[in-house]
Amino acid sequence: AQSVTQLDSHVSVSEGTPVLLRCNYSSSYSPSLFWYVQHPNKGLQLLLKYTSAATLVKGINGFEAEFKKSETSFHLTKPSAHMSDAAEYFCVVSDPQAGTALIFGKGTTLSVSS
């Protein structure tokens, strides 16, 4: 079975400093991996996705993630945090055994202080 583990439940950074949100995955297949963001009381928005093309994936709002098969990781980074980045971030893997249903990590809350 596939799963994802988000290593930090809460990350706090200062505005203008780098962001690192960590995610490890477990998969018996070639996974598709995603990062979704959820702002307070809002729906889910796709930040970026990896589907076995380039291992460094660029997403919206300056975020990017690198797929590292040897480390089974898919960490999300951003060079410089903005106040508007404060939100809940979900690392997600798709499960081909269950159609295309997504399996979510437990989420990382990103706080950005001025």
Add this chain to the structure above:
Amino acid sequence: DTAVSQTPKYLVTQMGNDKSIKCEQNLGHDTMYWYKQDSKKFLKIMFSYNNKELIINETVPNRFSPKSPDKAHLNLHINSLELGDSAVYFCASSQVDEQFFGPGTRLTVL
């Protein structure tokens, strides 16, 4: 031009009642889903439909019954609501590997 829409956005009801949440997508996708987000923000798949056929049915009480009248709609009906059903319910649709989510329906059972 909303891609995936849900109604209502908020639903407050008493224990034991029956309620429905509607979902519509105008993206022409073949597959639709319902997810539940609990109070700890954990999201889990409940159901998946492909071309009106049920393809995933996770361990969900049979009080929950999805209904897909056509490819663009996947409604969720809940019988005999319980306190533990309080959550945010998200509808989503997909064609290949990217899923598009609705804005969510916050259900509160009193």
